Every structure is written in structure tokens, then in C-alpha cells.
Amino acid sequence: MTLLEAIIFGIVQGITEFLPISSTAHIVITGMIFGYTFPGLSFEIYLHLASVLAVMIYFWRDLFQVISGFFRFIAKRQREDRAQFFFGVYILIATAITGVLGKLLSDVAADSIKTPPFIAGALVITGLSLIFIERFHRIGNKTEETMTFWDSILVGLGQTLAVIPGISRSGATLVVALLAGLDRETAVRYSFLLSIPVILGSTVLAIGDFSSTMIEYVGTINLIVSFVVTFVFSLLGIIWLISFLKKSKLTYFAVYCFVVAVLIVLFLDPSTVMDVE
Template identity: 75%
Template sequence: MTLFEAIIFGIVQGLTEFLPISSTAHIVITQLIFGYTFPGLSFEIFLHLASVLAVTIYFWKDLWRVIQGFFKFLGGKREENKTQFFFGIYILVATIITGVLGMVLTDVASDAIKTPPFIALALTVTGVALIFIERFHRTGNKSEETMTFWDSVLVGLGQTLAVIPGISRSGATLVVSLLAGLNRETAVRYSFLLAIPVILGSTVLAIDDFSVTMVDYIGPMNLVVSFVVTFIFSMIGIVWLIDFLKKSKLIYFAIYCFIVAILVFTLLDPTMIMEVE
């Protein structure tokens, strides 16, 4: 891998991780364009760590408030900590559901879902879901104080679909959260905070993929550069998305998904299997 390619991979991962356009699909497409086949998910997970570092730093106050409130409520069950305690529970519930079902779906998934036509279809589904939630669903008014256990179950189930390349994790959590009746601010915050345990959990599960061979294949310097670039552009993506959603609509991401789906379907060899596991 060249230094230029390492930078490109970092930019792609950083910008697409938190946008509702499927970072996995974009990393795989970039991989195909450059002609790389990475063993396992080692490189992708490595870049995900940079993204989770970015979201942890950006939301550290929110994260610390949830953790602090969670344990304070356990210790004294004070009413002022009740909301953060249950919000922490809802994060754990959605994460556990995603982790368990994600492993099951990954094990039974066939190579058919790793081909360009299937990824194009999955991107189209993501786009349709974004249009539906924006155009045909009335935004709810549930906040952290009023969301329920079943809301977290639904979001966990929706997030599980992101094991399919082309289905966006952030898009799935946003869409299902809004379907469950959460207001947009709570849905966005919930989606970002959910990324932390989900990505860290996937890293632990993929730890066996990390090896000296992977480091030699990509290059130590290229790994460092791609990590730093991913972190920087993840920060940019987070700030930009939060600001964008205050002013604009999810439909623009849907249009983007449709365009990428058309390009993937028409320009990539339909018989090619995308290495995403």
C-alpha cells in the first residue's frame, strides 16, 4: 500500500463512518478500486478504532454523564440520576442485541451478499429508508427521559442489519429511533453513543485477525497515517453531520446512496466477491 492509498482509505473511513451511507460499503469499494484484498476485517477494524476514538472524545461529556449517572443511581438510586441510568441500560440493551444477532447473521451470511449487485441493492434500501423516515413519518417527541426499553430493543434489531454491506449502521439506528418516536436530537445522540460499544465489541471479536502479516502487508507507517487521517476526518464528519441535520434533510443522503448504488451496479464486475469478512 502506498502512502497516498493509506490517506484515501483514512479519508473514506473517517467521512463515511457516521454518515448514513455505509462506511463498510465505501471501504470495500475503495478496496476494489485499488485492487486490495485484506485478510479478515483487520484493517477495517483498525480504522474503526480511530473513528471510535473521535466520537468518544467529541461526546466525552455526554458519555461521562451517562456513566456517572448510571453508577450513582446504582449506589443510591437518586431520582436525578434515573434518566442517565436507564439511558445507559438502553445503550447496553441495543449493543447486546446487535452483538448476539450480528454474530449469528455473520456466520450464516452467504457470499451472495458480498457482491456488487447485492451491495448496490443494500445501498438502495438504505436510501429508501431515509426517504421514508424524512417524508412519510412524523417526528416523535420522545427524549432520554421518556424513551422505553422496547425502543432500545427495536434500535438494537435495526442496528443488526448493518452487518450487511451497504446498510448503514448510523442510518439504521437513526431511522429506527425516529420510527420508535424519538425526537431527532435524542436519536442522533443515541446513534453516536451506540457506536462506541458496538465498534469496540467488533474489535474484540476480530482481534484474531490482527497479525504481523497484516502490518507487513499494509506497512507500519501507512497504518499510522491511515489511523490519524481517519481520526481527523471522523471528527470532521461528526461535526458536519450534527450541523447538517439541524438545517437539512436526510433525503440528500438517500440521493447519494442511489447514485453510489448505480455506479456500483454498472461499473463493478457483478461476479466479484467483496472481501468483507
């Protein structure tokens, strides 16, 4: 891998991770364009670490409030910590559902979900979902104080679908959270905070695959550069998305998903099985 390619991978991952357009699809497509099949630890998961670091830094106050409120409520049962405690519980519930069902879905689907036509179709589904939630569903008013266990279960189920390349994790959690009646601000915050345990969990499960082969294949300098670039662009992507959602529509992302789906169908070999870890 060249230094320029490492930078491009970092930019693609950073920009697309938290936008509702499927970072997995974009990393896989970028890999196909450059002709890479990554051995051992998925390069995608490695870059996800940089993205989750950006979330943790940007939302450090929110993260601290949830964690401290969670344990204070357990220790002291103070009423003011109740909302943060249950919000933490809702994050754990959605994460557990995603971890168990996501693994089952990934194992069952196997290579059938790794072809360009399938990924293009998944991107279309992502786009249609964004249009539906924006144009045909009234946004609710639930906050972290009023959301329920059922809301977290629904979001966990929605997030599970993101194991399919082309189904955006951020898009799925946003759509399902809004569908469950959460207000936009709470849905966005919940989606971002959910990414932390999900990405860290997937990394822990795959850490045994991180070997000298991976380092030699990509290159030490390239790994460092791609990580730093991913972190920077993830941080910029978070800031931009939060600002964008305050004044614009999710339908713009839907149009983008449709365009990418068409390009995949037109320019990628439909018989190719992509390497999606």
C-alpha cells in the same frame, strides 16, 4: 499499499463512518478499486477504532454523564440519575441484540452479501429508508427520559442489519430511532453513543487476527497515517453531520446512496465476491 492510498482509505472511512451512507460499502469498494484484499484483522475494523476514538472525544461529556449517572444510580438510587441510568441500560440492550443477532446474520448470509449487486441493493434500501423517515413519518418527541426498553430493542434490531454491507449503521439506528418516536436530537445522540460499544466489541472479537502479516501487508507507517487521517475526518464528519441535520434533510443522503448504487452496478464486476470481514 502506498502512502497516498493509506490517506485515501483514512479519508473515506472518516467521512463515511457516521454519515448514513454505509462506511463498510465505501471501504470495500475502495479496496476493490485499489485491488486490495486484507488478511487477518479486517482493515475496516482497524480504521473503525480511529472513528470510535473521535466519537469518544467529541461526546466525552455525554459519555461521562451516562457512565457516572449509571453507577451513581446503582449505588445511591438518586432520582436525578435515573434517566442516565436507563439511557445506559438502553445502550447496553441495543448493543447486546446487535452482537448476538448480527453474528448470526453474518454467519448465515456468508458470501451471498458480499457481491456488488447485493451491496448496491442494500444501498438502495438505505436510501429508501431515509426518504421514508424524512418525508412520510412524523418525528416524535421522546427524549432519553421518556424512551423505553422497547425503543432500545427496536434500535438494536435495526442496528443488526448494518452487518450487511450497504446498510448504514448510523442510518439504520437513526431511522429506527425516529420510527420509534424519539426526537431528532435524542436519536442522533443515541446513534453516536451506540457506535462506541458496538465498534469496540467487534474490535475485541477480531483482535486475535491482528498479526505481523497485517502490518507487513499494509505497512507500519501507512497504518499510522490511515489511523490519524481517519480520526481527523471522523471528527470533522461528526461536527458536520450534527450541524447538517439541524437544518437539512436526510433525503440528500438517500440520493447519494442511489447514485453510488448505480455506479456499482455499472462499473464493478457482479461476479466478484468482496472481502467483508
